[in-house]
Amino acid sequence: MSSQISIRLAEATVRYLDSTVSSGAAPSRAAIIEQALERDRLRRTAEADAAILAALAESTPDDDMNDLAAHAARTPMDDLA
Numbered sequence: 789m790s791s792q793i794s795i796r797l798a799e800a801t802v803r804y805l806d807s808t809v810s811s812g813a814a815p816s817r818a819a820i821i822e823q824a825l826e827r828d829r830l831r832r833t834a835e836a837d838a839a840i841l842a843a844l845a846e847s848t849p850d851d852d853m854n855d856l857a858a859h860a861a862r863t864p865m866d867d868l869a
Contacts, residue, residue, distance in 0.1 A: 831865050838863070 797805075805817040814820045841857035848854070 834865055 838860040842861035845857035
């Protein structure tokens with residue numbers, strides 16, 4: 789199920805949406821926005837998971853997962869935005 793909402797966007801953003809749809813790279817404006825929001829949701833979830841792992845690593849110094857937690861906490865997630 790989906791809901792229709794109204795949002796205001798900068799004209800440059802709308803031009804980008806329209807040119808992306810016109811080029812065939814996306815089926816609709818809504819598809820582009822939905823994909824961007826899903827990426828943002830996944831990025832935020834990954835950041836929260838990394839923070840939990842890092843906190844866990846600090847509280848259990850001998851845990852085998854500490855190296856993974858430290859790596860995840862240091863990994864930039866800018867490319868997911």
